[in-house]
Amino acid sequence: MSQILIVEDEPRISAFVAKGLRAAGFTCLIEPSGEAAVRLVLDGDIDLVVLDIGLPDIDGFEVLSRLRGQGVTTPVIMLTARSSVADTVAGLQSGADDYMPKPFSFDELLARIHLRLRNEAPGDSAMVLTHRELSLDLRTRRATVAGRVVDLTAREFTLAEMFLRNPGHVLSREQLLSGAWGYDFDPGSNVVDVYVRYLRRKLGADYFETVRGMGYRLV
Ligand code: CA
Numbered sequence: 001m002s003q004i005l006i007v008e009d010e011p012r013i014s015a016f017v018a019k020g021l022r023a024a025g026f027t028c029l030i031e032p033s034g035e036a037a038v039r040l041v042l043d044g045d046i047d048l049v050v051l052d053i054g055l056p057d058i059d060g061f062e063v064l065s066r067l068r069g070q071g072v073t074t075p076v077i078m079l080t081a082r083s084s085v086a087d088t089v090a091g092l093q094s095g096a097d098d099y100m101p102k103p104f105s106f107d108e109l110l111a112r113i114h115l116r117l118r119n120e121a122p123g124d125s126a127m128v129l130t131h132r133e134l135s136l137d138l139r140t141r142r143a144t145v146a147g148r149v150v151d152l153t154a155r156e157f158t159l160a161e162m163f164l165r166n167p168g169h170v171l172s173r174e175q176l177l178s179g180a181w182g183y184d185f186d187p188g189s190n191v192v193d194v195y196v197r198y199l200r201r202k203l204g205a206d207y208f209e210t211v212r213g214m215g216y217r218l219v
Contacts, residue, residue: 002047003027007037009056020106034058038066054078059092075116082197111179129164150202159195163218172215
């Protein structure tokens with residue numbers, strides 16, 4: 001089971017994130033102090049860090065640079081203010097793996113955490129995702145429909161994985177874009193629609209429902 005450290009001094013936010021992560025099967029630690037967070041990660045046993053920038057002692061950038069300076073490669077997802085492009089750029093330059101603009105939806109954060117942890121923890125119970133006749137093996141990156149292997153590109157697989165992790169939920173274009181393409185995307189792009197078309201062609205048209213004005217849903 002993966003252990004996630006939430007470094008955030010606003011109890012409202014850390015409690016919200018911890019509650020969701022525990023429900024998703026993770027163990028969580030909450031640490032409001034940047035200095036203490038660095039020590040916790042250096043002690044080991046942390047698989048991923050959700051790191052806020054505004055902390056009461058040293059800020060998130062400093063936490064990250066101390067960790068990376070010590071050769072720690074643990075994935076870090078930074079929480080940034082939506083309006084602050086400068087924060088985002090600075091975070092990524094100081095070695096963050098991803099960022100999450102505040103305010104964020106829990107599903108969006110969870111999708112990113114899953115993406116970052118994907119290559120870890122073999123033996124994790126959720127290594128094969130299934131929905132009706134669709135199945136994704138996260139270890140071998142192999143997709144099957146009714147037992148027949150289907151060739152997916154890396155991006156198609158990531159997108160399919162987001163759908164199978166959220167069956168029945170509407171995923172917005174923005175969520176899909178940020179989950180499968182990361183931070184480096186043009187929000188006006190129609191790339192999500194193009195890739196959903198690929199998935200429909202390869203996996204079956206009736207799985208991916210268009211929800212007008214909102215996004216797509218796995219049915
Ligand atoms: Ca804060």
